Amino acid sequence: MKLQEYQAKRLFAQYGIPIPQGNIAITPEDARAVAKELGGRVVIKSQVLVGGRGKAGGIKLAQDPDEAEIVAGKILGMDIKGLIVRKVLVDRAIDIQKEIYLGAVVDRAARRVSLMASSEGGIDIEEVAARTPEKILRVQIDPAVGLQDYQTRQLFFGMGLDPAYIRNFGAIAQGLYKCFVASDASLAEINPLVITGDQKMIAADGKIDLDDNALFRHPDLAAIRDSDEETDSERLAREAGLSYVKLDGEIGCMVNGAGLAMATMDIIKFFGGSPANFLDIGGGAQAEKVAAALRIILSDPNVKAVLFNIFGGITRCDEVARGILTALADVKTSVPMVARLVGTNEEEGRQILASAHMLTALTLSEAAQKAVKAAAGEMVA
Amino acid sequence: MSILVNKNTRLLVQGITGREGEFHTKQMVAYGTRVVAGMTPGKKGLEVAGVPVFNTVREAVKETGANTSIIYVPARAAPDAILEAADAEIPLIICITEGIAVQDMINVCAVLDWVGVRLIGPNCPGLTTPGETKVGIMPAQIHAVGPVGLVSRSGTLTYEVVWAMTQQGLGQTTCVGIGGDPVNGTSFIDCLRMFEQDPKTEVVVLIGEIGGVDEEKSAQFIKDKMSKPVVAFIAGQTAPPGKRMGHAGAIISGGTGTAAEKIKAFNAVGVPVANTPEEIPGLLELVMRGK
Numbered sequence: 001m002k003l004q005e006y007q008a009k010r011l012f013a014q015y016g017i018p019i020p021q022g023n024i025a026i027t028p029e030d031a032r033a034v035a036k037e038l039g040g041r042v043v044i045k046s047q048v049l050v051g052g053r054g055k056a057g058g059i060k061l062a063q064d065p066d067e068a069e070i071v072a073g074k075i076l077g078m079d080i081k082g083l084i085v086r087k088v089l090v091d092r093a094i095d096i097q098k099e100i101y102l103g104a105v106v107d108r109a110a111r112r113v114s115l116m117a118s119s120e121g122g123i124d125i126e127e128v129a130a131r132t133p134e135k136i137l138r139v140q141i142d143p144a145v146g147l148q149d150y151q152t153r154q155l156f157f158g159m160g161l162d163p164a165y166i167r168n169f170g171a172i173a174q175g176l177y178k179c180f181v182a183s184d185a186s187l188a189e190i191n192p193l194v195i196t197g198d199q200k201m202i203a204a205d206g207k208i209d210l211d212d213n214a215l216f217r218h219p220d221l222a223a224i225r226d227s228d229e230e231t232d233s234e235r236l237a238r239e240a241g242l243s244y245v246k247l248d249g250e251i252g253c254m255v256n257g258a259g260l261a262m263a264t265m266d267i268i269k270f271f272g273g274s275p276a277n278f279l280d281i282g283g284g285a286q287a288e289k290v291a292a293a294l295r296i297i298l299s300d301p302n303v304k305a306v307l308f309n310i311f312g313g314i315t316r317c318d319e320v321a322r323g324i325l326t327a328l329a330d331v332k333t334s335v336p337m338v339a340r341l342v343g344t345n346e347e348e349g350r351q352i353l354a355s356a357h358m359l360t361a362l363t364l365s366e367a368a369q370k371a372v373k374a375a376a377g378e379m380v381a
Numbered sequence: 382m383s384i385l386v387n388k389n390t391r392l393l394v395q396g397i398t399g400r401e402g403e404f405h406t407k408q409m410v411a412y413g414t415r416v417v418a419g420m421t422p423g424k425k426g427l428e429v430a431g432v433p434v435f436n437t438v439r440e441a442v443k444e445t446g447a448n449t450s451i452i453y454v455p456a457r458a459a460p461d462a463i464l465e466a467a468d469a470e471i472p473l474i475i476c477i478t479e480g481i482a483v484q485d486m487i488n489v490c491a492v493l494d495w496v497g498v499r500l501i502g503p504n505c506p507g508l509t510t511p512g513e514t515k516v517g518i519m520p521a522q523i524h525a526v527g528p529v530g531l532v533s534r535s536g537t538l539t540y541e542v543v544w545a546m547t548q549q550g551l552g553q554t555t556c557v558g559i560g561g562d563p564v565n566g567t568s569f570i571d572c573l574r575m576f577e578q579d580p581k582t583e584v585v586v587l588i589g590e591i592g593g594v595d596e597e598k599s600a601q602f603i604k605d606k607m608s609k610p611v612v613a614f615i616a617g618q619t620a621p622p623g624k625r626m627g628h629a630g631a632i633i634s635g636g637t638g639t640a641a642e643k644i645k646a647f648n649a650v651g652v653p654v655a656n657t658p659e660e661i662p663g664l665l666e667l668v669m670r671g672k
Contacts, residue, residue: 106483108563108593108630111490143484143491184484186563213456213629214482243627247619258561258627259535259590262616266640267657269619278620280627283479283518283536284401311537311544313506314401314477314518343520343540364541365659 001210004047004226006089008206011183011221012190015175018202022091031072034090035065041093044071046078046085049226051124056080061093094202099192100159101125102173104180106187112140113180115147115173117155121192147177161195168201183221184214233296240292242281249274250375252297252306252335254290256281256315264309267364273372276303283314290323298331305375307367308339310349317341317349328356336374340367382581383510383555384530384572385473385501386449390514393418393438393447393471395462396454397429401477405453405518406430412515417445438469449473451507451516456480459503460489467498475516476503476566483629486564493566500566504628506536506558519543519556527552529665530576532569533588534561534595534628538616541658542588549662554582561590561628569599577607584610584669586661587652589643591617592631596643604650610668613647614655615640 003011009019021038024047025031035042046058053059058080062068068090078085099121107114118136120128128135137158139151152173156166172193180188187209194204215222227235237244243258247265251273255261258280265275277300281293297306310320320341338359341349350360359374361367373379392409396402397419407430410416418441419434421427427434435441438450450466452459452474459478466474474493481503493500501508507517511524518536523544529551533539539558546553554576559567569587576582585607589596596615603611618640620626622633633639644654653668655661 106487106563109595109598111487111564113484113487143488181484184482186483211483211629213480214484216457217482243625245621245624245626247621255537257535257537258631259533259538259588259616260541262590262620262626262631263535263538263541263614263658265619266616270656275619278624278626282627311520311540313520313537313540314405315537342544343523343537363545363659365657 001212001215001222001225002049003208003210004049005045005206006047007224008208009203011208012175012179012203012206015179017172017175017179017190018200020091020094020202020204022089025072025088025090026086028069028073028076031088031090032065032069035062035068038090038092042068043091043093044068044075045089045091046075046080047087047089048080048083048085050081050083053080058085094194094204095197096194097197098195100161101128101191102176102193103187103189103191104176104185107140110140112143113177114138114140115151115155115177117159119159119161125189125191141177147174164199165195165201172201172203183208184211184217185209186211233299236292236296240289242279242289242293242296244296245278246300247275247277248302249276250302250304251371252276252300252303253309254279254281254293254297254306255309256283256285256311256320260309260311264307264364264368267368268307268371271368271372273368273375276300281315285315285323286319287323287326290320291327294324294327295331298333298335303335305371306335306337307371308337308341309364309367310341310343312341312343312346316345317343318345318352321349321352325352325356336380338367338371338374340364382579383513384575384579385555385557386508386510386514386516388513390516391415391417391446391448392516393420393441393445393450394432395420395438395450395452395466397421397432397434398424398427399453402453403429406432408521409515412521414514414516418447438465438471442469442471447471449516450475452476452478454478460485463489463500464492467493467496471498473499475501475505475507477505477507477518479504481562483562483564486562490564490566501557502560502565504562505560506539508555508557510555511553517558523547524556525552527554528581528583529553529586530579530582530584531556531586531588532572532576533558534590534630535588535616538588538658542586542614542661545659546662546665551662551665554579561630563593563630569595570602573599573602573607577609582609584612584665586665587611587613589613589615590628590631591620591626591633591640592628592638594637597646600646600650600652603652611652612655612661612664612668613652614658614661615643
């Protein structure tokens with residue numbers, strides 16, 4: 001789950017990280033009121049969960065409340081990479097002397113949290129990594145003792161900053177690590193972390209991704225999920241406990257297991273088709289979950305064929321078959337379907353599906369080829 | 382021979398009275414796995430498939446001499462279950478559970494490194510040494526005894542590949558699922574090193590997927606340290622960047638972790654990469670003839 005910038009910065013503030021004064025606005029009039037309260041120049045920032053908001057025209061300065069209203073009017077409703085802007089953050093503008101980068105990530109290879117810093121702030125850190133990897137400094141944090149001050153000093157001096165800021169930076173780095181751990185983040189970034197004209201350090205922008213597997217510990221954070229950022233099908237999938245990613249193709253896929261689901265998509269492509277989605281029903285899925293999955297797949301108007309690829313282990317083929325029948329009982333569809341069930345209780349599964357009109361296959365390649373033909377209207381059950 | 386588990390494995394099942402624990406205990410017993418003990422707090426005195434249930438891991442180990450533990454408990458309880466097994470000095474722990482918080486795994490791995498216990502998983506299908514023992518949830522009938530070692534980040538994709546090999550007469554020494562989480566106990570390289578040292582393993586299959594750089598590191602390890610041939614498959618060539626593809630670890634972030642990069646890394650060190658799981662047996666026969 002991703003937090004919006006304003007949510008991330010408010011969370012940072014709880015850990016002592018300075019953020020600009022500001023507030024959220026959902027109408028141009030709101031934006032004027034916030035600007036008036038703040039006084040002086042403000043920055044109006046679209047709140048959507050994509051990168052490149054600035055380049056897309058979603059971040060603009062305003063000199064006074066009148067201009068803030070006009071600018072917010074232009075940004076609200078704007079389409080940025082397919083997402084409609086419904087909120088803007090109105091922040092007091094800051095006098096930027098220097099921009100640096102500070103981020104906390106899960107370092108998979110080290111199996112630890114790493115803190116990363118770079119003197120090249122304000123731009124995409126991935127661009128820095130690609131162009132000048134030597135400008136990214138890292139420290140790995142031992143979970144038993146946490147972030148040590150010598151580590152924050154390594155980052156600080158590595159960036160070649162004015163020693164006058166060492167205390168500010170140390171406190172912000174400690175705050176970021178504490179925030180990361182306490183909120184079970186998988187990514188927390190301050191980019192840019194700004195050194196201002198009046199010698200302060202302040203988090204001008206913020207990004208936090210939370211670990212979905214840990215949300216049970218954070219009902220307060222789970223509750224602030226921005227539902228504007230999810231499609232209906234993604235929300236339904238999440239509520240049903242399914243992993244679902246919508247794609248642009250024509251063949252809906254229902255698979256047990258993430259690796260096999262990816263491989264199924266790849267093989268559809270290999271045989272000349274295009275997958276409509278990634279969908280993993282997970283291990284041990286029961287009939288209701290399978291039924292929910294099929295309803296989600298069939299709600300996509302692009303879907304011209306459905307491929308079920310189930311290799312039973314912890315998942316039982318008979319449960320999957322029952323779920324398919326349950327869904328088909330209340331969703332009437334003429335979309336052709338290809339079923340391939342192998343593994344635990346496969347015989348029972350096939351018997352249950354015998355009553356439904358479906359193409360069947362024994363191997364993944366056979367199933368994928370049949371689904372590609374069915375989607376092209378060249379094959380019927 | 383084999384790696385990690387064999388006929389001398391004496392297995393403890395943590396969470397044996399749960400739905401999955403009970404189902405798979407029966408399947409493992411039917412395969413011939415020596416399941417010597419089960420554990421569910423408060424359920425001492427019960428039996429599941431003839432296996433006695435204990436309240437604590439220490440008690441189960443003391444009474445039965447269990448030397449390997451498999452965990453089927455829910456995600457919120459799994460870190461505690463892993464640490465309890467480690468505390469009871471069980472040297473090999475397999476965690477099937479999916480959905481453990483990544484920071485819990487960071488803490489658990491730090492403790493396991495400290496005490497020197499090996500963890501397979503979490504979010505994995507376990508491992509099978511065909512003809513000897515099945516520890517986990519892999520379907521029994523897909524395996525056969527033979528010369529191929531297999532290591533994979535996936536579950537069901539592994540079954541697909543193993544089944545394709547078995548149908549072509551290519552049996553396995555041991556099949557290991559290391560799991561699809563970003564932070565896990567055992568890496569590809571750990572398994573490659575063990576397969577390299579296992580006298581019965583002649584060739585290795587590695588099944589990777591998008592996310593992280595484990596596959597790239599493995600390619601380097603194969604080049605530097607392995608004499609046995611390796612064949613690979615990488616899932617996720619059609620996965621879009623920035624989206625988590627089911628497995629918590631399967632995400633292309635910041636342009637790294639793509640299938641194309643991983644395939645390139647393997648090709649660069651002479652490891653053939655299959656287009657479909659069903660191509661793997663043919664590639665295995667090629668590299669085995671060529672060695």
